[in-house]
Amino acid sequence: MTTLSTPERRAGLSFEQTVPCSQAHRRCLGEVFVADTAALGGTEFLAAIQIPRAHSLWSDRVAPYHDPLAVIEAIRQAMTVIGHRYLQVPSGSPLSLQRMQADVEDLSALYEQPGTPLEGIVRIHTDRQSGGSGYFTDSSFTATLTVGAATALSVRGGGVAFPPEAYREFRTHQQQGRPPEGEPAAPVEPAPPGRVGRRDPRNVVIGDLPVDPGDSATMPLIVDQLHPSFFDHPYDHVPGPLMLEGFRQAALAIAGPQAVVALNARFSGFAELHGRLDYLARYDGDAEVDIALSQFGTTIAECLVELSPHPIDAQPRGALR
Structure with missing residues (x-):
């Protein structure tokens, strides 16, 4: 209680x-x-x-x-x-x-x-x-x-x-200035679930990246409009919780599975449902990952993610791969 x-x-x-x-x-x-x-x-x-x-x-x-x-x-x-x-x-x-x-x-x-x-x-x-x-x-x-x-x-x-x-008027005007929806993009290979702190592949929201990405890497955001939580109801844009989850997973993908202990995010634009979205993550090799999200050549959100190892007495549930 x-x-x-x-x-x-x-x-x-x-x-x-x-x-x-x-x-x-x-x-x-x-x-x-x-x-x-x-x-x-x-x-x-x-x-x-x-x-x-x-x-x-x-x-x-x-x-x-x-x-x-x-x-x-x-x-x-x-x-x-x-x-x-x-x-x-x-x-x-x-x-x-x-x-x-x-x-x-x-x-x-x-x-x-x-x-x-x-x-x-x-x-x-x-x-x-x-x-x-x-x-x-x-x-x-x-x-x-x-x-x-x-x-x-x-x-x-x-x-x-x-x-x-x-x-509605604002979004209609904004979308008129964006490139029209074209052919469906090529399928994106999602990152391994364990690499981004998940077990279910359906909850992976970023594309895979090299095994050793170094101190920076670019990875796409996967926008699955059939996801039951991120798209609990219809949106005319990519919802914020999905963008935040992408920031979290991008940080873990480049820095390794750890606990997220701080997030500092700013959103400067709406993410459209069509058009590729990319995270550019830069890792300082210690505790912080600086990430920018861009679409149509413009940065629309930024986030500084601070990580910390889980306490050593915490045993992971399920193997990472």
Whole structure:
């Protein structure tokens, strides 16, 4: 049972059921990770989150540590739910993440406990005020996940909410300036699952690269629109969680399977569903991998990934190849 500190206990948060799918911008019940929320007053909020034990993507890992990107996805959902419930963000408003800094504060808090899902309390502060549309206003947030008594992970970032009609007009104008969709690209050979911290080949999202890539390498992003988690519902662009997973896998592919302990990402453009997307990863040989994502000759996102070896007492589940 999760033990809550005094403010969380007073809030009466529950893990009994998930919030409505529409509030989390998800289509499938199994893709909703937010159980409950509460307002603490002003711009402070709480959310109860839980990551399923048998999720086809987030439970697919070779080390007995929950994936920080699963937590980031849960926090992203929590921010969306809070926007709709408390900050008057109209239902159906597209949200665009512009920047994100995530830090694993205590890796041991993400250690997999047999028979127990990862669940905890996220405390969120945002500078977005309730009332008014808030459209086109860059809103910042900070979020901290507590698992039991441990501070597990913190996220800082910001983004913009679009009016639905304005978003459609913006994307139509943007796509008119892009090369038209041509012949289907040649199939990409995915990287071996173990090389990018996965066991299921379907969850590999980058193309293979040389066995010894040196200190830099280019690898394509695999956009599978039939993937049940990344494409839980239709998109007119490549979704952010898939781009982040590509950053993570590109870092592991060039630096070797390790724990991701920090991500610092910036998004400067939408990734179209057609047109090759390439990651260029540069490894400093120590702990950091600097990665840029480009399409049509333009960099549309960048991410600095910090890695750390898993503790030596953690035995990988399944052999790497």
